[in-house]
Amino acid sequence: MNTLTLPSPTAFRTSVTDESVLDEAGHAESTLQVTAGTKIRAEDVNAWFGKAHVLKDISLDIAERRATALIGPSGCGKSTFIRCLNRLHEVVPGARYKGRILLDGEDIYHRALDPVLLRRRVGMVFQRPNPFPTLSIRDNVLAGWKLAGQRPKDPDGLVERSLRQAALWDEVKDVLNRSGSSLSGGQQQRLCIARALALEPEVLLMDEPCSALDPIATAKVEELIHELKERYTIVIVTHSMQQAARVSDFTAFLYLGELVEFNTTEAIFTRPANQRTEDYITGRFG
Amino acid sequence: MKTHTDRAYEDELGKLREELLLMGAKVESMVAASVRAFSERDYDLARRTIECDHEINRLEVEIDGFCLSILARRQPVASDLRFLTSALKLVTDLERIGDLAVNISERTIDLAVDPPQRSYPNLARMAETVQSMVHDALDAFVASDPAKAQWIIEQDRVVDSLYSQLFHEVLVFMMDDRSAIHRGMGVQAIAKHLERIGDHATNLAEQVVFMAKGRDIRHQASLEPGTTT
């Protein structure tokens, strides 16, 4: 087990003490344990859909105010894992779960913890932009409050702040009353991000946020993630390895429900320790 | 070792590998030829060796261009990325070795005016060691074998010490016999070129380690991390 004291991005090279050496057997011990600034810790997380065992003993640390990417082929469980982090997994009929997930040290599956409250601390953005079609842009941003029957302090300020954080303010500030679905795909996705940020969460989960977007919109969202990292902890699931390489600080590679390797993004993409990781990221999965 | 799902990509990497080996083989034979040309005073061979440089330069440009194209189109990662960046560096070192072989041949031709004199066993030893260093570096590249690299790095120390011995030897002779100065300086220059070839062969070896293991051991004494020269 390698221990890593959480590096600040510029001091990265000097503080990493890893020993990722390519092991021909492909089973090098390569899990990275983040000792400082852990926002979420997963311990032996298992998940099932009916009889299908989709997550097998996943143990992982999500670093605070960093972006962690989950990569892996389709069906490897990365979306399932991310949905365990905000307890959206259990909403699916037939879904089962076992294990511990700690948010700031507290078990989120504890009986006394209301999933509804959890989801206000851990927000989520989905693959297809899903603004509420019957609400205006402004009401979409405030949806988390209004639909819950609550009134935020200074709603106009909140709308502006959230839209600015989502890099959408300048494009929509004059048309806040237009329907949410009148925007382009990329704008809709940023609207969904603003909607999630309006609740002032601590963690933002992103499930393939750019897969339905064109390259320019993708670039804007990726740029956004760089900015958001300074305030929020980001966990992003992505099919695109280049995106994971561009955007994240840490990368976890999942395969068939197992965590194969977890390390800094730079290590994973220049010298992965596990042969399976190497095969997947270089395109040798035939 | 699994192959890339994309056959065309796999073929491109294979082609790159072949071109590198071709260049390596040519450079190796250039070094051998230049050394033989000196020891046998074969000026024709020396001239032919100098001609070979065109081919080496052409290969350098071609391989560099090919690497750039693959980098742009394939966005390689991990071992592929290391292979490509190593290829770029290997090509530079190989081209320099070729230039040095040319330099040796030029010196040989230059020394034609001098009568044959004593032989220098240290020089012969240097030449032999350096040639096997180049050969082994290329072997290590083919086999992706970082263990050989360690041996090559050690040999470089041997070459360096041979060089300084030879340098002083020649210096003494030159001080004794003024007519031997032209020849002596020629020999010293050739020795310097050989020593430089050894350095470049060491670079090749270090790149092979990086390519195979992902560890950058340049400017370190050995494969052990943390040690420095």
Added chain:
Amino acid sequence: MDGYLRRKTFDILARWGSLAMVLVALVPLIAVLGYLVMKGAGGLSWAFFTQLPKPVGEVGGGMANALTGSAILVGLACLIGLPVGILGGIYLAEFGDNAFGKVVRFCADVMSGVPSIAVGIFVYGLVVLSMRRFSALAGAIALAILMQPIVMRTTEELLRLVPMTLREAGLALGLPKWRVILGVVLRTGASGIATGIMLAIARVAGETAPLLFTAFGSRFISLKLDQPMGSLPVQIYTYAVSPYEDWHRQAWAAALVLVGLVLALNLLARVLTRQPGQGR
């Protein structure tokens, strides 16, 4: 080239043939409307809409009782049938992916095919006999029973059309499930549900048979729910089978009004289907 000619010929035949069939299908509709307008327009007057029927045999009078009666009956039917239908539809859409849901759906489908006269007799036996009188309440109950399966299935279908991603978005915002259903799912499907309601009302407003055994009919405007109440379809029937010329005229007019109402509701449903504010 021969194949091409053959295909071309067939294309023309098919084209004109189907157009002809469409025209044939439109004939009854146009004929009915045209005939109604011809026969009924003359009977429309201010008196028709505002006056009560005159005693038997006398000329003149209007259908104010039937109009208000229909309005009250349909309104009351909505009050009873809509909540049941909508809530039932919500249940089926959100929680009904089980055996119980299948059974409920089947029953609803069967119910919407049951002849309305059977429903009328059922309510007669259940309500009229126990109350020992015909009443508006019984009529409303019968109409509600007819309306409910349509509303329920339409609501369910429409709510199922709301994509899962919207529900997930609501949940991910930390909304409890019931708020997601009300605030997101229902709100998104609202216009569709309104359409379903319009269509259900249009269907139910013209039902005659069940009302014959339940609300029975009345020549007066009344607001009492435990008394018989007039309605447009029943009045049309009564007048049409009578021997009086004047009543026949009024029946035509009433039929025109009824059809006009159905037409208006369908148009309204169509208008509502186009969601405003969405660039389409």
